[in-house]
Amino acid sequence: MRRFFGAFIPIRVALSGADLVILLLLGALLVLGMALAVQAPAAISGPAVKLAPELLPYYALRSLLRMAMAYILSLLFSLTVGYLAATRRWAGAIILPILDVLQSVPILSFLPVVALSLTAILPEGVAVELASIVLIFTSQVWNLTFSFYQSLITIPGDLREAARIFRLNPWLRFRHLELPHAAIPLIWNSMMSWAGGWFFLMAAETFTVGARDFRLLGLGTYLQMAAEQGDLQALGWGLLALIAVIVGMDQLIWRPLLAWADKFRVEMVESDEAPSSWLYDLWQRAALSEWFLRRVWEPLVERVDVALGRLSEQLAVRPALNPIPPWLVGLPFAALALLGLGYGIVQAYHLLGALPASALPLLGLATLASMARVLSAQIIALAWTVPVGVWIGMNRSLAARLQPIVQVVASIPATALFPVILLFALRLPLGIEIAAVLLMLMGTQWYLLFNVIAGASAIPRDLIFTTEILGLRGLERWRVLILPAIFPYLITGLITASGGAWNATIVAEYVEFAGRAHATLGLGALIAQATGQGDYSMLLAATLTMILTVAAINRLVWRRLYAMAAERFRLE
Known part of the structure; x- marks a missing residue:
């Protein structure tokens, strides 16, 4: 059974000069943002947030629009960047180090600067x-990008x-x-992106720095204020909303998409338990859908294809016909980047x-302590x-029943439940340590779960x-089929987690509780305390330390495993 997955070809992935340049540019950008931040108004008044339940539909709509705008940007970014990284070797050499560094950036430390x-x-x-949209975007985009990239590099030969035989042009291909081929993992990771986005929505909508109140009307603000005031009734109404x-999103968007995408599975036999959706079934039976597909959608798609x-x-073919070298076009941008880099390095110094x-x-x-907690959360x-x-x-009828439940549990912001966790954890020895690991676990375990579900459901x-037929059971079945099949998805989940x-x-x-x-x-x-105190020196030092640490782990550990997944465990 091992022949179903490609032969292992070792690939070296190490830190390079590109990583140093990217880190310097990122540090320069952070310093430039701090220089602008000094010029921000000394006091900013936030909105008046009311805990009246009748306002919840309005708050939910505002939060939903922020999440939707961030998701659309994330999807466009992922399709473009993931495609370039997977199909252009030169682009992959540039993009992958950038993604490693950017996904290691602590979002919440950049929020005050942004x-x-x-x-x-x-x-x-x-x-x-x-x-707020930028913050939510950065919480949604990385698992989508890595998922799409992983799907492209594992397409069967x-x-x-x-x-190539059908001579499909790049667009039709x-x-x-x-x-x-990437549809099913993208849908599952889209669910995860929305679940992760709700976690950071509370931070995006409830952000304050000293006398500057950046709060926004939305579900995150409602839940945070209800938790602060100890209003359990309002907290319950907010969680219910x-x-x-x-x-609603599961029934109207995700479940119909999963039912539609089931036709893209790579398998030789038809599934006995295909995903179902009442809305998708209703659409397929409706005469209006047939008219829309025949008169509107198919002619439109044909024109777009052409x-x-x-x-x-x-x-x-344009690169061969274009007399202007590509490096000359990028020269002005490189000059501006170098000027910004020089200024940022001086200010950072x-x-x-x-x-x-x-x-x-x-x-x-502090780095060693945080690393130990991150490792503990990932092992659990x-x-x-x-x-x-x-x-x-691997049980599609079970997946259909549990999918909305998993989405609900995953999407409840862990920060909204953190006060309840603290009530019990602080009474225990090392209570804050236990609470910290639990919060990190609640915020990251879903990246792994959704990717493992996507990988297991994609097994032909x-x-x-x-x-x-071969009688493989238990650990032997896991070793020969399940672990090799889910390995690429597992690595994607581990990177984002x-x-x-x-x-x-x-x-x-x-x-603060x-x-x-x-x-x-x-x-x-250190980052949280430096943000509250306005200590930009410590904020910059701690942020850069975290970026360097996570980027090094990504390049030395996860990127090697990614390369192994692409070569050894590609379905052939």
Whole structure:
């Protein structure tokens, strides 16, 4: 059975000069943002938030629109960047290191810089809304991008050969092969992106820095205020509204999409338990759908195919006909980037030079402490998400029943439940340590679960039947079929879960509860304290330390495993 997955070809993936350049550019961008943040208004008044239940539909609509705008941007980014990284070797050499670094950026440490810098150049209302969308975008985009990239690099070779035989142009190959092959993982990761987005929505809508109140009207603000005031009735109404939104999206969007995408499975036998959706079945039976497909959709798609097919063919031959070297076109942008890099390095040097000597060992110990918590959260998550995810993914009738429940549980912001966790955890020895790991676990375990479910549900039925015929059971079946099949999905989940866990340290290692601050040693605590105190030197040092740590882990561990997944466990 091992022959179903390609032979292992070792690939070296190490830190390079590109990583250093990207880190320097990112640090320069952070410093430039801090320079703009200094010019932000000294005081910003936030909106009046009322806990009246009748306002919840309006709050839910505002939050839903922010999430939808961030998701559309995330999907467009993922399709474009993931495609370039997977199909262009030169682009992959540039994009993958950038993605490694960007997904290691602690979102919540950049939020004050983004919000303050935007208010310095834009009207306050527009700046705060834009900052919230940027934050939600950065919480949704990375697992979508990595999922799409992983799907493209694991397309079976015989399918690629068939596309070449039929002489499909780049657009038709994308529409008929690459996007369908990635459809099921993209849908599951879209659910995860929305679930993760709800987690960061509370931070995006409830952000304050000193006298500057950046709060926005929405479900996140409602839930946070209800938790602060201890209004359990309002908290219950808020969670009920959130659950209603999640269930509505499951019934009206995700379940119909899963039922539609089931036709893209790569398998030789028909599934006995295909995903079902009452809305999708209703649409297929309706005469209106047949008229729409025949008179509107099919002619429109045909025109798009012709237009984009010609464009993709022209772009494919244009480099050979274009007399202007590509490097010359990018020269002005490179010059601007170098100027910004130089200015940022100078400013960062002054900021970091203001740190006391005692800060260096503190940063080292804080890094080790946060790393231990992240590792603990991931081990706990792996212990239960792999067996449960495989159990759900390989039983489609069970998946249909549990899918909305998993979405609801995953989408409830862990920060909304954190006060309840603290009530019990603080009474225990090392209570803040236990609470921190639990919050990190609640914020990251779903990345793993959704990816494992997607991987298990994508296993071809003919391979499952073959293992049954061969009498493979128990651990042997896991070794020969299940683990190799879900391995690429598992690595995608681990990468995004790792980034999510490091981001969660900022809200898990330093919390204010019942009028008291509870903190433990860690990079997240240092970032949270520096943000509250306006200590930009420590904020920059702790943020850069976290970025360097996560980028090094991504390049030395996860990227190697990604390369192995692409070569050894590709379905052939």
